[in-house]
Amino acid sequence: MIRISSHFDSGNIECHDCQDPQNIRLSIRQDGAAEFLQWFHFRLSGAANTPCRLVIENAGECSYVEGWNDYRAVASYDRENWFRVNSRFEDGKLIIDHEPELNSIYFAYFAPYSMERHSDLVAWAADTGDCEVEVIGRTVDGRDMDLLTIGDERDGKLKCWVIARQHPGETMAEWWMEGFLARMLDGTDPVARELRDQMTFYVVPNMNPDGSFRGHLRTNAAGANLNREWLEPSLERSPEVFHVLERMKQTGVDFCLDVHGDEALPYNFIAGAEGIPSWNEFKQQQLDHFQAELVKASPDFQTQFGYDKDEPGQANMTVCTNNIAERFDCLAMTLEMPFKDTVETPDYEQGWSPERCMRLGEACVNAIYQSRSVLNKG
Structure with a gap:
């Protein structure tokens, strides 16, 4: 079963639906007592060798929308080595396309520092x-x-x-x-x-x-x-x-x-x-x-x-x-x-x-x- 989680140090994402690996619907939470939002950090589990399409639906509402132009998200299996993955910004959404090799992978805006x-x-x-x-x-x-x-x-x-x-x-x-x-x-x-x-x-x-x-x-x-x-x-x-x-x-x-x-x-x-x-x-x-x-x-x-x-x-x-x-x-x-x-x-x-x-x-x-x-x- 595919799961999305972010209940950990520096985690940030809301999952609306992850039943279809080709349409995993997500949103970034705003800062707790302010309206800023752009940082994301979450875990995708249960999707080894499955092509996934992760859609951050409120990317167009983020604090620095120009930041999504030519941007590629980072990912890691071991939380030590981070690499870039295919990403694109279109119609106000940040779309991440990736086929994980393992059943546990982390995605983030930039490599987290816990x-x-x-x-x-x-x-x-x-x-x-x-x-x-x-x-x-x-x-x-x-x-x-x-x-x-x-x-x-x-x-x-x-x-x-x-x-x-x-x-x-x-x-x-x-x-x-x-x-x-x-x-x-x-x-x-x-x-x-x-x-x-x-x-x-x-x-x-x-x-x-x-x-x-x-x-x-x-x-x-x-x-x-x-x-x-x-x-x-x-x-x-x-x-x-x-x-x-x-x-x-x-x-x-x-x-x-x-x-x-x-x-x-x-x-x-x-x-x-x-x-x-x-x-x-x-x-x-x-x-x-x-x-x-x-x-x-x-x-x-x-x-x-x-x-x-x-x-x-x-x-x-x-x-x-x-x-x-x-x-x-x-x-x-x-x-x-x-x-x-x-x-x-x-x-x-x-x-x-x-x-x-x-x-x-x-x-x-x-x-x-x-x-x-x-x-x-x-």
């Missing part, structure tokens, strides 16, 4: 001996907000903050974080060694544990889009941002990288804070320098395509990058990765994948190392 894996990542980091782990607060649902401190906190060192996954459905951000941390905590890596000696890194691998577990696209358990809460976060609505911002005020910030994913654009790119009131030539030089170094470090990164830049003084100050850049007078950026694939460096089998996210995380270590001289405030 809260169990998050806990393993934090435990591994603590065990390296080069990282201090602490819980700086609780989420709306009562989950731990983990902060990893790499390098000692003596005076005079640059204070670098790296955060990821404010939007829980953007799982590529925590895959990126896994690669970044693996290199930063590698005792044999000379670049990481020098960075640990010269800078203090404050790392939040997952800003939105509740949304991650609940299978949300964009919000926490209270329905807050955390990347619009940085001007006045509250313990009731956005404790995740509140606790991180309070710690930032204690440490100071010389550099901040906020890691995300973009539904529509098939590129890796940086969004800067060009629209903040204090933007000037020196800040532009800092941004340009970092991007140039990341281009050198990774052919998967590019600077030609990205978001439109805000006009001077027109930045949305509730957004993390803008708020941090203005509040702390520092280089703050948003790194975006695709849900689809990179147009210029495609991989037909996997598309943009967890492995490539991790490699980009490693490459960002080089870019930070080569940007040390421009991080001092002008």
Whole structure:
């Protein structure tokens, strides 16, 4: 018997009918307390060697409909290795065609990053001996907000903050974080060694544990889009941002990288804070320098395509990058990765994948190392 299920960590789907394998009718649930929807993650069982046609009927009602153009869903038998499957968007529906080899297969919008894996990542980091782990607060649902401190906190060192996954459905951000941390905590890596000696890194691998577990696209358990809460976060609505911002005020910030994913654009790119009131030539030089170094470090990164830049003084100050850049007078950026694939460096089998996210995380270590001289405030 064919079954559809999603009652697990980050699961999200509603099954209307799965009697006919050629017309499995599905819908994506919206975030619990908000109207965002696009993330899906579910299991199909009992369909080995059976051609299946899975139809997500409300794809045309999703938050970023343009994200379905040229998009291919991911699938996995073992939940470790994810591959792309035939998908198409037509008449407002996302249609996935696949013949499973086994009786159990998982489908998702992008390779999931479970809260169990998050806990393993934090435990591994603590065990390296080069990282201090602490819980700086609780989420709306009562989950731990983990902060990893790499390098000692003596005076005079640059204070670098790296955060990821404010939007829980953007799982590529925590895959990126896994690669970044693996290199930063590698005792044999000379670049990481020098960075640990010269800078203090404050790392939040997952800003939105509740949304991650609940299978949300964009919000926490209270329905807050955390990347619009940085001007006045509250313990009731956005404790995740509140606790991180309070710690930032204690440490100071010389550099901040906020890691995300973009539904529509098939590129890796940086969004800067060009629209903040204090933007000037020196800040532009800092941004340009970092991007140039990341281009050198990774052919998967590019600077030609990205978001439109805000006009001077027109930045949305509730957004993390803008708020941090203005509040702390520092280089703050948003790194975006695709849900689809990179147009210029495609991989037909996997598309943009967890492995490539991790490699980009490693490459960002080089870019930070080569940007040390421009991080001092002008």
